[in-house]
Amino acid sequence: MSLNVEAARAAIGRANRIAVLTGAGVSAESGIPTFRTNGGFWQTHRFEDLATPEGFARNPARVWEWYEERRRGIAAAEPNPGHFALAQLEAQLETTKSEFTLITQNVDNLHQRAGSKNILRLHGDIFITRCMCCSHERLETSPLKELPPKCHCGGTMRPGVVWFGEMLPEGTIERAGAAVCQSDVFLVAGTSAQVYPAAGLIPLALQNGATVIEVNPEATDFSDAVTIALRGTSADLLPQLL
Ligand code: BJW
Ligand code: ZN
Numbered sequence: 001m002s003l004n005v006e007a008a009r010a011a012i013g014r015a016n017r018i019a020v021l022t023g024a025g026v027s028a029e030s031g032i033p034t035f036r037t038n039g040g041f042w043q044t045h046r047f048e049d050l051a052t053p054e055g056f057a058r059n060p061a062r063v064w065e066w067y068e069e070r071r072r073g074i075a076a077a078e079p080n081p082g083h084f085a086l087a088q089l090e091a092q093l094e095t096t097k098s099e100f101t102l103i104t105q106n107v108d109n110l111h112q113r114a115g116s117k118n119i120l121r122l123h124g125d126i127f128i129t130r131c132m133c134c135s136h137e138r139l140e141t142s143p144l145k146e147l148p149p150k151c152h153c154g155g156t157m158r159p160g161v162v163w164f165g166e167m168l169p170e171g172t173i174e175r176a177g178a179a180v181c182q183s184d185v186f187l188v189a190g191t192s193a194q195v196y197p198a199a200g201l202i203p204l205a206l207q208n209g210a211t212v213i214e215v216n217p218e219a220t221d222f223s224d225a226v227t228i229a230l231r232g233t234s235a236d237l238l239p240q241l242l
Contacts, residue, residue, distance in 0.1 A: 024105070082190075106121075
């Protein structure tokens with residue numbers, strides 16, 4: 001075990017309040033593609049077409065086909081040792097009355113399926129559909145019968161996720177910021193930290209004196225600033241840390 005892994009383990013062991021930020025990289029070892037790295041969606045697809053309100057307005061069927069394909073892939077995937085390690089840490093901290101907040105940018109449900117409970121989902125949930133007209137929401141985990149799906153009010157349903165240029169679900173970034181400011185340790189795993197406001201939580205933690213630990217096989221814009229940068233995958237490193 002490297003010195004850095006030891007130092008990160010020790011910081012986590014001492015902490016009373018832990019906040020975690022995860023991104024697409026934590027689900028990569030479950031077979032779910034990321035956005036910006038090797039084979040990521042934005043290397044073959046235009047995000048303007050698939051992940052903006054304008055792209056959806058231009059061609060709802062195209063956007064829905066992409067989401068439906070991803071929903072199928074996620075439904076067939078299983079949480080990996082990285083997801084399970086975070087759920088175990090939360091369960092352990094519960095017994096010592098320590099605080100644990102898992103902040104995720106992921107729209108898959110793998111943290112939840114691994115047993116994590118206190119989850120703040122910054123970018124929504126791919127299994128929720130929401131009516132463009134009356135905002136009615138439905139949780140739909142099985143394949144959809146029609147694309148785009150329709151609401152009982154006749155309106156078109158959209159995926160319950162956050163696209164570029166849209167606000168995050170009400171209160172989530174505020175709650176995430178509060179958890180980060182109060183944390184002794186902020187663990188950041190599997191995110192390129194390029195999308196805001198999520199990425200802004202990293203400098204916020206540093207300003208508030210938290211030990212910031214990054215887990216990522218690649219360097220990010222924040223690697224030099226964080227307290228401990230660990231190079232490796234989350235399925236490999238998170239179980240060693242926690
Ligand atoms: C591994 C691994 C392994 C690989 N183990 N690791 C301030 C400054 C500049 C711009 C803005 C700003 N504030 C707002 C903006 C605009 C915009 C933005 O940030 N743009 C930037 C790109 C510059 N932000 C927004 O629009 C946000 N809304 C907002 O701010 O509202 C207020 C506002 C509105 C209008 C104007 C101004 C303010 C909303 C952002 C929504 C992002 N949506 C998406 C799609 C969600 C739905 C879906 O999934 O379909 O969210 S885009 C996509 O990126 C997705 C992700 O959650 C998000 C982050 O990606 P993530 O998770 O980091 O993945 P990758 O692929 O980038 O990185 C994977 C990482 O894993 C890599 O580092 C790998 O190395 C690593 N990895 N294998 C561990 N095994
Ligand atoms: Zn409706």
